[in-house]
Amino acid sequence: MAAKKIIGAVLGLGITFGFCVFVYAITNNKVVIGYNQNYEPTQPIPYSHALHAGKLGLNCKYCHTTAEISRHASVPPLNVCMNCHLTVRQVNGKDSPYIAQLVDAYMNDKPVQWQKVNLLPDHVKFNHAPHIKAGKQCQECHGPVETMDRVKQYQSFSMGYCVNCHRRPENNAPTNCSTCHY
Numbered sequence: 001m002a003a004k005k006i007i008g009a010v011l012g013l014g015i016t017f018g019f020c021v022f023v024y025a026i027t028n029n030k031v032v033i034g035y036n037q038n039y040e041p042t043q044p045i046p047y048s049h050a051l052h053a054g055k056l057g058l059n060c061k062y063c064h065t066t067a068e069i070s071r072h073a074s075v076p077p078l079n080v081c082m083n084c085h086l087t088v089r090q091v092n093g094k095d096s097p098y099i100a101q102l103v104d105a106y107m108n109d110k111p112v113q114w115q116k117v118n119l120l121p122d123h124v125k126f127n128h129a130p131h132i133k134a135g136k137q138c139q140e141c142h143g144p145v146e147t148m149d150r151v152k153q154y155q156s157f158s159m160g161y162c163v164n165c166h167r168r169p170e171n172n173a174p175t176n177c178s179t180c181h182y
Contacts, residue, residue, distance in 0.1 A: 040152035
């Protein structure tokens, strides 16, 4: 009998706590229906898109070479970074410890364990190639990456977000389920 009371109390507290979190989220406009919007992982080596894509003007596809031909835009291999960083070792006139880490990884054939930023549920398939071929700019989905020191998932990538884009007459994109779902 005592065990039932304890289980009942724990269950009651759990439900009450869950309800309080729900009420807090609703009243503070914290509810986001989507998938990982604003997810901003810490990378093993800080990389500023604001510097590279913004200030220096590197095109997204210079580093993310497979975006036009593949499902994935790909994380750049270190040899792409080394196109510049075999000679560029300083930031603001000072040797950069982060560039030194990058060079060390390259010279010693050690992979950098970059963290994936844009996440989708496993049952969703997305292919960058047709979107790039249709003339979509990276910023339409990824936001103003060229202003981000640390990249975050800008959109929710909810089903509604994607379907609404596909439904726009100027996009002429398919809306059947199998386009995006396995």
